[in-house]
Amino acid sequence: MKLYDGGKAPNPRRVNLFLAEKGVQVERIPVDMGRLEHKGEELTKLNPLQTLPVLELDDGSALTETIAICRYIEETHPENPLMGSTAKEKALIEMWQRRVELQLFYAVAHAFRHLHPAMKTWEVPQVADWGEANKDKALKACEFLNTELADREFIAGDSFSIADITLLVALDFCRLAKIKVPENLSNLNRLHQALKERPASIACAL
Amino acid sequence: MKLYDGGKAPNPRRVNLFLAEKGVQVERIPVDMGRLEHKGEELTKLNPLQTLPVLELDDGSALTETIAICRYIEETHPENPLMGSTAKEKALIEMWQRRVELQLFYAVAHAFRHLHPAMKTWEVPQVADWGEANKDKALKACEFLNTELADREFIAGDSFSIADITLLVALDFCRLAKIKVPENLSNLNRLHQALKERPASIACAL
Numbered sequence: 001m002k003l004y005d006g007g008k009a010p011n012p013r014r015v016n017l018f019l020a021e022k023g024v025q026v027e028r029i030p031v032d033m034g035r036l037e038h039k040g041e042e043l044t045k046l047n048p049l050q051t052l053p054v055l056e057l058d059d060g061s062a063l064t065e066t067i068a069i070c071r072y073i074e075e076t077h078p079e080n081p082l083m084g085s086t087a088k089e090k091a092l093i094e095m096w097q098r099r100v101e102l103q104l105f106y107a108v109a110h111a112f113r114h115l116h117p118a119m120k121t122w123e124v125p126q127v128a129d130w131g132e133a134n135k136d137k138a139l140k141a142c143e144f145l146n147t148e149l150a151d152r153e154f155i156a157g158d159s160f161s162i163a164d165i166t167l168l169v170a171l172d173f174c175r176l177a178k179i180k181v182p183e184n185l186s187n188l189n190r191l192h193q194a195l196k197e198r199p200a201s202i203a204c205a206l
Numbered sequence: 207m208k209l210y211d212g213g214k215a216p217n218p219r220r221v222n223l224f225l226a227e228k229g230v231q232v233e234r235i236p237v238d239m240g241r242l243e244h245k246g247e248e249l250t251k252l253n254p255l256q257t258l259p260v261l262e263l264d265d266g267s268a269l270t271e272t273i274a275i276c277r278y279i280e281e282t283h284p285e286n287p288l289m290g291s292t293a294k295e296k297a298l299i300e301m302w303q304r305r306v307e308l309q310l311f312y313a314v315a316h317a318f319r320h321l322h323p324a325m326k327t328w329e330v331p332q333v334a335d336w337g338e339a340n341k342d343k344a345l346k347a348c349e350f351l352n353t354e355l356a357d358r359e360f361i362a363g364d365s366f367s368i369a370d371i372t373l374l375v376a377l378d379f380c381r382l383a384k385i386k387v388p389e390n391l392s393n394l395n396r397l398h399q400a401l402k403e404r405p406a407s408i409a410c411a412l
Contacts, residue, residue, distance in 0.1 A: 048350060049305070057294065065308075068301035075293035087281035088263065095274035099255070102271075130336040144254060 002027045004043060006052035008206055009033055010109065010169050011066045015053045017165045018070045020200035024077050026055075067097065070162055082162045089157075096156035096163035103141035105170040110134040112177035138179050142188055149187035160198075168195040172206055208233045210249060212258035214412055215239055216315065216375050217272045221259045223371045224276045226406035230283050232261075273303065276368055288368045295363075302362035302369035309347035311376040316340040318383035344385050348394055355393035366404075374401040378412055 320337030
């Protein structure tokens, strides 16, 4: 399989972190999103939505959507599970992945895309009021996650999971979106620091 | 297990359709969202995010997030799989579930929540320009899905899957959001009609 890789952009970085944590090697085709290479002819044929990353399987079929790509890697490389082993673990990790993604990751992404001048041609129309509303949503999500983290090490429980990957990428993304995670959210900041220090995170650092 | 059920609202309906398609019976506790019962004390303890549905497991733990609840049902009732059997099927169905959800379902939801007067106290702040932008996003998503459906029966391939459940609920939701799916999108309209006629859909009709 071949990964069309957008490098440090949030969704490509989630897949790269997942691969590094699993210790899975794949062939990579670097794609420069800054030069809009993901909108080129070859990639548009693989993914009409023109998003990255794209995983091309050996039979030529194209897999897109970050979490679906991670699912394929998890299913074909079950060692060191990051999406749970039992039915209950799988469901709880999926719940937390989605809570972090829907409440925090997308809020940060909307704040960035609707307010940053560099996103003017990427997000049409930019709606500044919606960007500002999402700064508030992101801060509320941080408070919720901080409260949940009072009695456990990782966001989905006592083990590292794909939900922590989404959390790390979302929290790192806050800087670009000009969102400051309050210092008094000590449980969340503690986990953010611990996630940044993992070997896989250092290998995929911004 | 016990399902705290919001009935015909889009996310509760997705879980109800999934259960009906699988033929799985669960104990249901009806929750009247119109009376804001999902924001009551008992449910807030189970789900601090105050969303429905919530599946309470026999050990007392609470599972939220539509797709995570479906994952738990799928893993504990593997007959008649709606989320795929092989690694590739699981990944492609997850890809399509997410494409339909992110491109269409959420666009329709944002159009409804940001433009409908009844949502004024549910979506704070309502941003009308964002609601309007999402009407366009929903129509673009319909065009994309219509093109993809030219050569296959269901959205993720030749078999019915959870991605079709999200598609049915999103398309039905268009009426409330005052979005008219163009009549010339014949592949999409053909599938919408076929999905509405399934026995499970008739049992969970709006």
